[in-house]
Amino acid sequence: MEEIKQGNGQFFIGEEANPDAEITFEESGSHTYTITHTAVSDKLKNQGVGSQxxxxxxxxxxxxxxxxxxxxxxxxxxxxxxxxxxxxxxxx
Structure with missing residues (x-):
């Protein structure tokens, strides 16, 4: 699997501006992250990338x-x- 990189409020694979896969989250108060979105491109689908x-x-x-x-x-x-x-x- 390709390297998972960290951005501002996200982890992603590929380029941050146009990722091949990403999960976004935000801080909700001082003790919680809210996962708001997960997306995986067709070229990485069915490889367990979203789970990772x-x-x-x-x-x-x-x-x-x-x-x-x-x-x-x-x-x-x-x-x-x-x-x-x-x-x-x-x-x-």
Whole structure:
């Protein structure tokens, strides 16, 4: 898999201005990241790239002692399917 890079409020693959895959998030208060969007280009689809991007945000949240509110439907599904993410899931 290609390298996941970090931008301002996002992790992405490819070029930041026109990424091949990206996940965007924003700080919501002092203890929460809200995942707002996940997108993967056709050339990277069905390779687990979206899942890797969600995992990267989870790891980042753990490093920064934050919770995650996965508003994005793809990210929410991954949280529902992955019990190991529940420690950082901010359940409303």
């Amino acid at each position: 991007l969600v995992k990267r945000v989870v790891d980042y949240a753990r490093q920064n002692d934050k919770q995650i509110d996965p508003v994005c439907s793809f990210a929410r599904k991954k949280f529902e399917e992955t019990p190991s993410y529940h420690d950082v899931w901010k359940v409303k």
